[in-house]
Structure formats: structure tokens, C-alpha cells
Amino acid sequence: MLESVDQRLGQREEDYALGTVKMLQCPQCSYCTTNASHLKTHYYKHTGEKPFACPYCPFTCNQKSNLQPHVRRHTGEKPYACPYCPYRTGHKSNFNSHSQKCNGLTVMK
Ligand SMILES: [Zn+2]
Ligand SMILES: [Zn+2]
Numbered sequence: 001m002l003e004s005v006d007q008r009l010g011q012r013e014e015d016y017a018l019g020t021v022k023m024l025q026c027p028q029c030s031y032c033t034t035n036a037s038h039l040k041t042h043y044y045k046h047t048g049e050k051p052f053a054c055p056y057c058p059f060t061c062n063q064k065s066n067l068q069p070h071v072r073r074h075t076g077e078k079p080y081a082c083p084y085c086p087y088r089t090g091h092k093s094n095f096n097s098h099s100q101k102c103n104g105l106t107v108m109k
């Protein structure tokens with residue numbers, strides 16, 4: 001299953017590299033992109049594949065960007081630190097919503 005997907009997408013990648021194809025289209029729907037890896041990630045939605053697996057637990061997902069914050073839950077890594085208070089988080093979206101609130105409370109005018 002994975003091999004056939006790779007072959008099909010690989011062929012399109014080749015066409016793209018040769019400049020014969022401007023847009024890559026999903027073979028299963030009307031999704032279009034110029035980025036081969038975006039198409040591959042998109043294609044996992046059709047196949048139901050979840051190739052990104054957590055090394056610490058059975059969690060799997062089909063997007064690397066979803067795996068990274070999950071793995072940080074195990075490692076405790078929290079790279080997003082609020083400059084206004086001791087708050088730290090491993091989730092960029094959490095950090096963004098926190099810093100908005102925090103920034104509003106902190107007098108920084
Ligand atoms: Zn599609
Ligand atoms: Zn996990």
C-alpha cells in the first residue's frame with residue numbers, strides 16, 4: 001500500500017522536478033499543491049495511514065506537526081517561555097493564547 005502511494009507520488013515529484021508539472025494533484029480528490037511532501041501528507045487522509053509514531057507510546061498521527069507537541073508531553077520539553085511570567089509550554093498555540101492574556105495583564109505600555 002505504502003509502496004504504491006510512494007511510486008505514484010514519486011512519479012509526480014519527478015515530473016515536477018523536470019518542470020513539466022506546475023501543480024501536483026491528489027489522485028483521489030481535487031486537492032492541489034506545488035509541494036510534494038504536502039501532497040503526501042494530504043494523501044494519508046485517504047489511505048488512513050499514520051506514519052508518524054510516538055517513540056514513547058502507541059500514539060500515531062499523519063502529520064509531523066501533530067507528533068512534535070505530543071512527544072513533548074513525554075519529554076517535558078517546553079521550548080515556549082513567556083517573557084512576562086514563569087509560564088512555559090510545549091505548545092505554540094497554547095503559548096500564543098497565553099502571551100495574549102498575559103501581555104494584556106502585564107503593564108507594558
Ligand atoms: Zn486528496
Ligand atoms: Zn506518546
Ligand SMILES: [Zn+2]
Nearest residue numbers: 082085087102
Ligand atoms: Zn505569561
